[in-house]
Amino acid sequence: MIDTYFTNRRSVRKFSSREVYDPLLREVLAAAMKAPTTSNMQLYSVVVTRDEARRAELAKLHFSQPAATGAPVLLTICADLHRFTRWCEVSGADAGFDNTITFLSAFADAVIYAQQVVTIAERQGLGTCYLGTVTFNAPEIAKLLKLPKMVVPVACIALGWPEGEGEPTERLELDGLLHSEEYHDPSDREVVEIFKVKEQYGPNRKYVEENGKKNLAQVFAEVRYPRAMNEEFSKKFQQYLHENGL
Amino acid sequence: MIDTYFTNRRSVRKFSSREVYDPLLREVLAAAMKAPTTSNMQLYSVVVTRDEARRAELAKLHFSQPAATGAPVLLTICADLHRFTRWCEVSGADAGFDNTITFLSAFADAVIYAQQVVTIAERQGLGTCYLGTVTFNAPEIAKLLKLPKMVVPVACIALGWPEGEGEPTERLELDGLLHSEEYHDPSDREVVEIFKVKEQYGPNRKYVEENGKKNLAQVFAEVRYPRAMNEEFSKKFQQYLHENGL
Numbered sequence: 001m002i003d004t005y006f007t008n009r010r011s012v013r014k015f016s017s018r019e020v021y022d023p024l025l026r027e028v029l030a031a032a033m034k035a036p037t038t039s040n041m042q043l044y045s046v047v048v049t050r051d052e053a054r055r056a057e058l059a060k061l062h063f064s065q066p067a068a069t070g071a072p073v074l075l076t077i078c079a080d081l082h083r084f085t086r087w088c089e090v091s092g093a094d095a096g097f098d099n100t101i102t103f104l105s106a107f108a109d110a111v112i113y114a115q116q117v118v119t120i121a122e123r124q125g126l127g128t129c130y131l132g133t134v135t136f137n138a139p140e141i142a143k144l145l146k147l148p149k150m151v152v153p154v155a156c157i158a159l160g161w162p163e164g165e166g167e168p169t170e171r172l173e174l175d176g177l178l179h180s181e182e183y184h185d186p187s188d189r190e191v192v193e194i195f196k197v198k199e200q201y202g203p204n205r206k207y208v209e210e211n212g213k214k215n216l217a218q219v220f221a222e223v224r225y226p227r228a229m230n231e232e233f234s235k236k237f238q239q240y241l242h243e244n245g246l
Numbered sequence: 247m248i249d250t251y252f253t254n255r256r257s258v259r260k261f262s263s264r265e266v267y268d269p270l271l272r273e274v275l276a277a278a279m280k281a282p283t284t285s286n287m288q289l290y291s292v293v294v295t296r297d298e299a300r301r302a303e304l305a306k307l308h309f310s311q312p313a314a315t316g317a318p319v320l321l322t323i324c325a326d327l328h329r330f331t332r333w334c335e336v337s338g339a340d341a342g343f344d345n346t347i348t349f350l351s352a353f354a355d356a357v358i359y360a361q362q363v364v365t366i367a368e369r370q371g372l373g374t375c376y377l378g379t380v381t382f383n384a385p386e387i388a389k390l391l392k393l394p395k396m397v398v399p400v401a402c403i404a405l406g407w408p409e410g411e412g413e414p415t416e417r418l419e420l421d422g423l424l425h426s427e428e429y430h431d432p433s434d435r436e437v438v439e440i441f442k443v444k445e446q447y448g449p450n451r452k453y454v455e456e457n458g459k460k461n462l463a464q465v466f467a468e469v470r471y472p473r474a475m476n477e478e479f480s481k482k483f484q485q486y487l488h489e490n491g492l
Contacts, residue, residue, distance in 0.1 A: 112357060191336050214337075
């Protein structure tokens with residue numbers, strides 16, 4: 001039997017005033033280091049933001065979303081090629097990690113670690129919410145947290161004790177994303193069937209109406225993530241990677 | 247108290263002949279879908295490889311590492327921008343997701359999902375090991391699994407019932423990667439201190455000797471991940487992304 005924690009979990013966007021003590025936070029962050037990592041290189045770092053003024057600045061860079069403005073702790077988890085490169089340098093080794101493939105390993109390491117932090121924290125009763133906006137303002141976040149070159153913020157977690165329960169969310173059915181042996185490219189009819197659970201979900205229908213659109217796909221593609229915005233942020237992130245030698 | 251599962255976990259690279267039944271696998275893969283995902287878009291897919299001949303082919307693309315050749319199940323988890331784009335198309339919405347920033351969201355979604363699969367599977371007693379080689383031969387893996395454009399393999403998990411226990415591994419101390427409020431750029435002396443736990447770890451010292459190097463950093467930088475190799479695989483992956491419109 002799978003633990004009900006996993007089948008019931010929800011992200012939390014409202015936090016109580018109860019303090020998150022440092023020993024508990026450290027215990028969570030330390031335990032999560034047993035998460036898998038590429039060749040045991042641990043190509044990630046975590047920056048903890050607790051200071052009120054700095055939290056306010058960081059929250060702005062996450063577009064002042066409520067989970068960011070209301071959380072007592074923000075964790076910025078970074079793909080870190082700097083520490084490993086420094087180690088090689090002081091050890092007289094030629095470090096060639098300023099490239100795409102190593103960055104992607106570090107990206108994966110950082111996200112695996114982030115998700116382990118989420119799971120362990122939630123199992124302790126804490127609430128968490130990823131701030132998916134982290135890559136949108138990566139250069140500004142890097143500046144605020146004084147990240148050196150080759151340290152790229154890739155996951156941010158808002159963390160605190162939950163105020164009430166998180167909102168439930170609908171998910172696709174497993175068969176919508178599971179492929180046996182080969183990828184099955186769905187027909188138009190199958191695509192509609194896969195996303196029916198989202199289109200028919202009550203809160204989504206209200207959301208479509210509020211945005212004056214015909215369906216949920218249009219809200220995602222034209223309101224939330226329009227092409228022009230995606231392309232602008234893509235250019236910005238590519239430029240930032242370039243400046244980092246990546 | 248943090249559950250000892252988290253503080254003791256190890257990756258498993260040897261698997262027994264005990265069968266992984268499909269209902270259990272589906273239950274694990276379904277439960278993991280409650281993992282967080284960017285704006286609830288679930289920009290990922292999973293391809294299950296069980297067929298013996300196909301497993302052998304896929305294992306070769308993972309450089310025939312023992313975890314790949316010996317596992318009864320290989321899960322290839324993909325950043326999937328194809329399904330969401332198809333949904334937008336059939337819904338009359340202009341989908342602009344063929345860009346870097348959306349690919350990174352999908353990459354994060356896929357890795358978060360992968361790590362949730364690992365945790366839930368391991369809690370059921372299964373053993374897992376990531377194959378970090380997935381990005382190295384991404385185009386060949388995509389071809390084998392018939393992935394359409396904009397479906398990029400980013401995490402691969404070897405899965406099965408463990409044969410014996412996984413090997414223990416050393417990790418850095420928490421303070422080696424934890425930063426309070428701002429990134430602390432370590433001095434040379436601090437870098438040496440941070441990596442001491444790795445340099446002094448018995449099996450690593452043996453490994454350095456076997457490779458005829460002076461220290462572990464040299465083994466990583468010059469034997470395992472030399473610059474020329476990293477740059478070659480980086481070019482290949484960039485080219486592959488380009489062909490995918492990403």
